[in-house]
Amino acid sequence: MTDNDRLIITKSMVLTLYKMDASPPVRAVYMVIEKLKIPNVNYVETDLLADDHLKDNFLKINPQHTIPHLTDGNFNLWDSHAIITYLVNKYGKSNSSLYPTDPEKRALIDAKLHFDSGILYPALRENDEPIFFGTATSLKPEGVAKIKSAYDFTEKFLTGVQWLAGDELTLADISCVATVSTLNELLPIDEKTYPNIIAWIKRCSEFEFYRKGNQPGLLDFRRLLKEFLAR
């Protein structure tokens, strides 16, 4: 374990993650759990296709009914971006390179986390929700345009650099790669148009935290997508 991955283990640590592996924001949390090597997380399967997230027991802790949802003892938190920054702040080393405390470095990471929330993930949700909830069997032109625009920004951000925010891999890369690798399942990323994105995904995918935290759920997403498109 490197210094940056060092974990502060407290006796009171009881983490529970409500999850479904196909979900990209859930996978961002998995990757951070892997990277920080947080032990003994309880996982609660929350099948969106069976409306588990709309059941009373879940709505009581999360009125917004989204996964991932984390409970840490009596503390409840949802939104992957809030969760991953919380995990590093609470369980990572005090100045983890994943989310450094330097105000400028941290602000650049936050900007990309908001990019994921505001641009990448909405492009995914606008396109995959109609497929999974049975109102569409293909992508709509306006949906495709949103994905392309999201790819265009990402490609520019990665021009001449290896990582999305600063010189090292950070939470920005983990969060965005979960979404971009999933968008790639909906609209394959063309290597000629987007060479920087392809190289960045490859760089991320070489880490163990990606292989363990993202890859299996990404394959689940692929399988589900295929299944729903064939209906």
Ligand SMILES: N[C@@H](CCC(=O)N[C@@H](CS)C(=O)NCC(=O)O)C(=O)O
């Ligand atoms: N910005 C949120 C997005 C979470 C989200 O929308 N998750 C989807 C699954 S990928 C969900 O829970 N959908 C069910 C719903 O919104 O009712 C995050 O990063 O956690």
